[in-house]
Amino acid sequence: xxxxxxxxxxxxxxxxxxxxxxxxxxxxxxxxxxxxxxxxxxxxxxxxxxxxxxxxxxxxxxxxxxxxxxxxxxxxxxxxxxxxxxxxxxxxxxxxxxxxxxxxxxxxxxxxxxxxxxxxxxxxxxxxxxxxxxxxxxxxxxxxxxxxxxxxxxxxxxxxxxxxxxxxxxxxxxxxxxxxxxxxxxxxxxxxxxxxxxxxxxxxxxxxxxxxxxxxxxxxxxxxxxxxxxxxxxxxxxxxxxxxxxxxxxxxxxxxxxxxxxxxxxxxxxxxxxxxxxxxxxxxxxxxxxxxxxxxxxxxxxxxxxxxxxxxxxxxxxxxxxxxxxxxxxxxxxxxxxxxxxxxxxxxxxxxxxxxxxxxxxxxxxxxxxxxxxxxxxxxxxxxxxxxxxxxxxxxxxxxxxxxxxxxxxxxxxxxxxxxxxxxxxxxxxxxxxxxxxxxxxxxxxxxxxxxxxxxxxxxxxxxxxxxxxxxxxxxxxxxxx
Numbered sequence: 001x002x003x004x005x006x007x008x009x010x011x012x013x014x015x016x017x018x019x020x021x022x023x024x025x026x027x028x029x030x031x032x033x034x035x036x037x038x039x040x041x042x043x044x045x046x047x048x049x050x051x052x053x054x055x056x057x058x059x060x061x062x063x064x065x066x067x068x069x070x071x072x073x074x075x076x077x078x079x080x081x082x083x084x085x086x087x088x089x090x091x092x093x094x095x096x097x098x099x100x101x102x103x104x105x106x107x108x109x110x111x112x113x114x115x116x117x118x119x120x121x122x123x124x125x126x127x128x129x130x131x132x133x134x135x136x137x138x139x140x141x142x143x144x145x146x147x148x149x150x151x152x153x154x155x156x157x158x159x160x161x162x163x164x165x166x167x168x169x170x171x172x173x174x175x176x177x178x179x180x181x182x183x184x185x186x187x188x189x190x191x192x193x194x195x196x197x198x199x200x201x202x203x204x205x206x207x208x209x210x211x212x213x214x215x216x217x218x219x220x221x222x223x224x225x226x227x228x229x230x231x232x233x234x235x236x237x238x239x240x241x242x243x244x245x246x247x248x249x250x251x252x253x254x255x256x257x258x259x260x261x262x263x264x265x266x267x268x269x270x271x272x273x274x275x276x277x278x279x280x281x282x283x284x285x286x287x288x289x290x291x292x293x294x295x296x297x298x299x300x301x302x303x304x305x306x307x308x309x310x311x312x313x314x315x316x317x318x319x320x321x322x323x324x325x326x327x328x329x330x331x332x333x334x335x336x337x338x339x340x341x342x343x344x345x346x347x348x349x350x351x352x353x354x355x356x357x358x359x360x361x362x363x364x365x366x367x368x369x370x371x372x373x374x375x376x377x378x379x380x381x382x383x384x385x386x387x388x389x390x391x392x393x394x395x396x397x398x399x400x401x402x403x404x405x406x407x408x409x410x411x412x413x414x415x416x417x418x419x420x421x422x423x424x425x426x427x428x429x430x431x432x433x434x435x436x437x438x439x440x441x442x443x444x445x446x447x448x449x450x451x452x453x454x455x456x457x458x459x460x461x462x463x464x465x466x467x468x469x470x471x472x473x474x475x476x477x478x479x480x481x482x
Contacts, residue, residue, distance in 0.1 A: 006097035012110040013086040016051040024048045037142045046112030047132045050082035050174035056107040069471040069482035071099035080166045082113045096481045100474040116144030121178040130355035187228035188260030189232030196270040198458040201303040211273045215263045216244040232259030280326035283406035291414035301454040304399040306424035316368040319420040322405035323374045323395045324371035352456035371398035375405025415473040
């Protein structure tokens, strides 16, 4: 049955998804109680399947010339993807479908797919596997289990070919999305439902303290768009929370590798801050999973080493280019592939710095420098001074860190607008290394302003709308969904 209304299409996805999840849960409970296996015929008929969304576009002449970089067809054909959690992605799905239906003559169909929902992704409080003397492998003998061979990023990385004449509708299908939704909870200590569309990354916990303090104040401000601050480990801060610091400190945030903090706004229009720690591996891991949420933008707001004698500790570096010595993406995005700066993000970062510091022109240039950031996987790069100095000289780099280039490359790879504004915390090439007393003074002086620049940047990016999603992020043969 073909639908022509975006809301109705998403409604059918939700109905089918709920029905199949309920069937899978009911059969799993029965099996755990009686060991009676489910009816294999029901599973073969699609009782546990992800919903499939299929759009058919018959090109009748040149495609319309559209100003946006997404929600468009590169050619006629049948475009298909499987969908999970349509309730979570309702706004996103409705937006993409509304745009396509408004500009193209298409037929939309919702039906059970050939991909089953793995049973670990439907577990809830009503199902307790601990009471059953069964292994996951034994349960998987009768119920769909996670098959890593069916999960990958071939679509995002361009390693795909039409399957039976069908083309991908989205970058991520149901199994890939479910895998990452579970991983987000594991790493950040918060449910994926709380992740907002504007994401800040940092590499120092003191930024978290400042974000929590600022967020609590913002919740009490009259007219604030924010509703609550959800913190790693389970703490939820509202305008009525009396002792915010104690509530956050008492939560179990230390159990999580990359704790997340989400300042919630309607429609996921708020800001998330994730402390990814130090290193390109963490930066890749978290962005692999955040990408399925289809965020509007992500930015690195962290520290770097300054590489110029004219810089002082506390200065800012606005990344205009990245020298990728991180190596974690070399197999899927070789270092010779350029990762361009996104103009809308760069302008917003510059404007936000002017707003927060109150400086502009030459005055701001004394503190904010634009240029190349080196991202390395070697924390002790100083021990290879001759090699490092040559690289810095050839690249004209002005700062060095261990995350920004990875985050930018992942944004490029997953079509998520990206940027980095870093703060100089030391100058190893010029004898200014971080000593304990100097570090504390630097932190107290710089963190609050730096974080507020990041938040102000997100406020500006919200105003960009579809313009934020630059054509620089799209290839010549793309899935229609952003």
